[in-house]
Amino acid sequence: MQLTGIRKYLTFLKMYRLRYRFPLPxxxxxxxxxxYEKLVKIKDKIVFSSFVPPYPSKAFDRFIASAGKKIPTSVYISVTNKCRYDCWHCSSRYRTDKELTTEEITKMIKDFQDMGVSVFGFTGGEPLLRQDIPEIIRLVDDRSSTVLFTSGDAFTAEKAKELKGAGLFSVVVSLDHFKxxxxxxxxxxxxxxxxxxxxIEISKKHGFYTVISMVVTKQLLxxxxxxLGFAEKMKVDEVRILEPVPCGRLIKEKIMLSDEDREKLIDVHKIANRSSKYPRVSVFPYxxxxxxxxxxxxxxxxxxDAAGNVCPCDFTPLSFGNIKTESIKxxxxxxxxxFDRPREKCFMAEHYQEIAKExxxxxxxxxxxxxxICRRCKPSGSTDFYKKLLS
Incomplete structure (x- = not known):
């Protein structure tokens, strides 16, 4: 159920009650x-977006408590690079076939939870091709929320039931076109x-917070x-809209959207989230x-990544160490x-040419x-959001 209008603002007041003390500005x-945001109610939980743990929960409290601190709030873990698809924008291309053991992932999850991480995303490749994925998700206790990213391959009703029992909260299904x-x-x-x-239908039936993730092309703009109308007919809870990033398979390609195209997508975020005709929308350029x-x-x-390399994000192929040989700290x-403060623009959008050269x-x-590369790439200024948060 979507929460808009006065119900949305009343919910915000309840969520950010006095114990969440933020600066007035x-x-x-x-x-x-x-x-320009839309809340979604799923059973007894309220979801601000798929980037934030559901409210109320211990994970949500930890997420709020970490605001403004140098604590990773979300960690996405590639559990395998195996995949039976050949996607045009695959960000995992050119990565090793090595995989972390269950024991290595167990230690990593514990270390990150103790550090304060409130959202774990499990991705790949296709994570459902790893047989112990339910066991891995079960490792995450209620201090954190869990998200699974999938093409849908191997996502059966039986597997959905198993993942639900393991504590999985959200399923993000990749869908790049309505045709x-x-x-x-x-x-x-x-x-x-x-x-x-x-x-998507299986995910909805089993009570997961169900999200479509799509990488937009210029042709689809x-x-x-x-x-979005197609997504609403399927009753998904949210649609994530990403722009193509020159990494993985696209690392040598000039496929970044223009500033004009990004502005169009920003308008999509604002329009869709103020209308009941569409699901909640999260546009990355916005x-x-x-x-x-x-x-x-x-x-x-x-x-x-699946080999244990620690990178800034899924689409920034820079490594700062490997969990198998060094501590996370x-x-x-x-x-x-x-990477000491948020940037005004996606790191790869600004510096992908430097990475492509190497x-x-x-x-x-x-x-x-x-x-x-980082020494050569000066960071852009801090964002309005964090300036206000830390004021």
Whole structure:
């Protein structure tokens, strides 16, 4: 159920009650931003977005408590690079086939939870091709919320029941087009559309917070509201809209959207979230803009690839160490030397050409090359959101 209008603002007041003490300028600023957001109620939980733990929960309390601190609030873990698709924008291309053991993942999750992480995302490759994925999700206790990213491949009703029992909260299904033939083409596999649609239906039936994640193409920009209308018919809770990023398979490609295209997507975020005709929408170019949260890669967010390399995010193929050889604390201290505050723009959007120059058919780049690039790439200014939060 969508919460809009006065119900939305009353819920905000309840969520940010007195024990969440924020500076007054920040609260006033956040209330203005709330005009373009939509809350979703799922059973007894309220969800601000798929980036935030559901309210009320211990995970939500931890998320709020970490605001403004150099604590990763979300960590996405690639549990495998195995995948039966051939997606046009695959960010895992050129990464090693090595995988962390269950024991290594167990220790990593414990260390991150003790540090204060409130959201764990499990991705790949296709994470459902790893047989112990329910066991891995079960490792996360109620201090954190869990999200699974999938193409839908191997997501059966039986698997959904098993994952629900393991404590999984949200399922994010990749769907790049509302036309079957186009999605199959973009994903490089016949039947991919039907698989994704089936996964969405299974996810909804089993009570998961269900999200569609799509990477927008220039061709789809003009029919984006048709896509959102299709998503609403499927009764999904949220749609994530990402722009293509030159990493992985696209590392040598010039596929970034223009500033004009980004402005169109920002308008989509604002229009859709003020209408009951569409699901909640999370547009990355809006969230990562200087007027919103900005790019928090390497600060609030981390990505651990299947081999254990610690990167700022899923789409920034820079490594600052490996959990198999160094402690997370040591790796984060190294990363925070260069990622010390949110940026006004996606790091890759600004500096992808520097990374492409150093690319040698293997990702992520080595720690030495990653540091060298960061020394050359001056950070953009801090965002309005964090300026108000820390005032």
């Amino acid at each position: 920040f609260l006033l600023y956040a209330s203005r931003l709330a005009r 079957e033939e186009m999605h199959d083409f973009l994903r490089g596999r016949k039947g991919a559309f039907e698989t994704a649609v089936d996964a 003009d029919s984006i509201f048709d896509f 969230i990562e803009s200087k007027h919103m949260i900005g790019c928090t890669a390497g600060i609030d967010h981390l990505y651990i 040591t790796i984060l201290e190294r990363m925070h030397t260069y 690319f040698d058919d293997k990702l992520p780049l080595s720690v030495e090359k990653s540091i060298e």
